[in-house]
Amino acid sequence: MTITPPRIAILGIHLEANAFAPTTTGADFRESCYFEGEAMLAEAAKPAPAMPAEIPGFIAAMNATGTWEPVPILITSCEPGGPAEQAFIDETLARMRQLLDEAGPLDGIYVSNHGAMIATEDTDPDGELYALARETVGPHHPVVATVDLHANISVRMADSADAIVSYRTNPHVDQAERAAEAAQLMRRLLAGERFDKSFIRLPIAAPPVTLLTAHGAYADMITEGQRHIEPDIPLVSVVAGLRLRMCPRPACRF
Numbered sequence: 001m002t003i004t005p006p007r008i009a010i011l012g013i014h015l016e017a018n019a020f021a022p023t024t025t026g027a028d029f030r031e032s033c034y035f036e037g038e039a040m041l042a043e044a045a046k047p048a049p050a051m052p053a054e055i056p057g058f059i060a061a062m063n064a065t066g067t068w069e070p071v072p073i074l075i076t077s078c079e080p081g082g083p084a085e086q087a088f089i090d091e092t093l094a095r096m097r098q099l100l101d102e103a104g105p106l107d108g109i110y111v112s113n114h115g116a117m118i119a120t121e122d123t124d125p126d127g128e129l130y131a132l133a134r135e136t137v138g139p140h141h142p143v144v145a146t147v148d149l150h151a152n153i154s155v156r157m158a159d160s161a162d163a164i165v166s167y168r169t170n171p172h173v174d175q176a177e178r179a180a181e182a183a184q185l186m187r188r189l190l191a192g193e194r195f196d197k198s199f200i201r202l203p204i205a206a207p208p209v210t211l212l213t214a215h216g217a218y219a220d221m222i223t224e225g226q227r228h229i230e231p232d233i234p235l236v237s238v239v240a241g242l243r244l245r246m247c248p249r250p251a252c253r254f
C-alpha cells in the first residue's frame with residue numbers, strides 16, 4: 001500500500017506596522033519580498049534567501065521529519081513601516097485564495113506571519129489571513145503559524161489556527177528554530193493529534209525597552225512558559241505585542 005505524502009500549503013505576509021508611520025505600499029512589499037509558487041521554493045533553497053527565515057526553516061524541518069509535498073502559495077514581507085496599503089492586502093489575499101483553490105486537496109497549511117500588521121482600513125489583516133487558511137482546509141485539517149515576539153494576537157488568529165509558535169528571542173535569532181517547532185507540531189497534527197487551546201491576554205502593555213529576552217521580567221515570563229512544556233502541553237507562546245505604538249483608532253479590535 002502506498003501512503004500519499006501530506007500536501008502542506010505554505011503562505012504568509014510579514015509586516016510590523018506602526019500606525020504613525022507612512023503607508024507601506026504594495027511596491028514596498030514587492031521590492032522587499034514577493035514570491036509565488038515554485039519561485040518560493042527556488043528562493044528558499046538559496047544560501048541566503050530573500051524571504052523570512054521561517055520558510056526555509058519550515059521546509060528543512062518537514063524534509064527531515066518524513067515525506068510530504070510542499071505546496072508553495074505566496075510569501076510577501078516588508079521591513080517595519082506604516083499600515084499596509086489596503087488594496088495590496090486585498091489583492092494579495094485574493095491571489096492567495098485563487099492559488100489555494102487551484103492547488104487541489106490540502107492536508108494542512110503553514111502560515112509564516114509577523115502578526116503585528118494593520119492595513120490602512122482593516123485593523124486585523126493577519127486575522128483575515130488566518131481565517132482564509134482555516135476556511136480553505138476546513139475544521140479537520142491543521143493550520144499552524146509562526147509569529148514574531150512582537151505579534152498582536154487577535155481572537156480571529158487564535159480561533160483560526162491549531163497552533164501559533166512565537167519567537168522566544170529578542171533580538172530575534174530563532175526564526176528557523178521556531179519554524180522547525182511548527183513543523184514538529186504539524187507532524188503531530190497530521191498524525192491525528194488535536195490540541196486544546198488557551199488564549200490569555202494579560203492586562204499589561206510592557207514598554208519595548210523591557211522586552212529583551214536574555215534577562216529581566218520578560219525573559220522570566222518566557223522561561224516560566226517553557227517550564228510547563230511536557231508531552232501533553234507541547235507549546236506555550238508568549239508574545240509582547242506592539243500595542244503602544246500601534247492603533248490609536250477607536251474601531252481597533254485589539
Ligand SMILES: [Zn+2]
Nearest residue numbers: 148149150172
Ligand atoms: Zn519583533
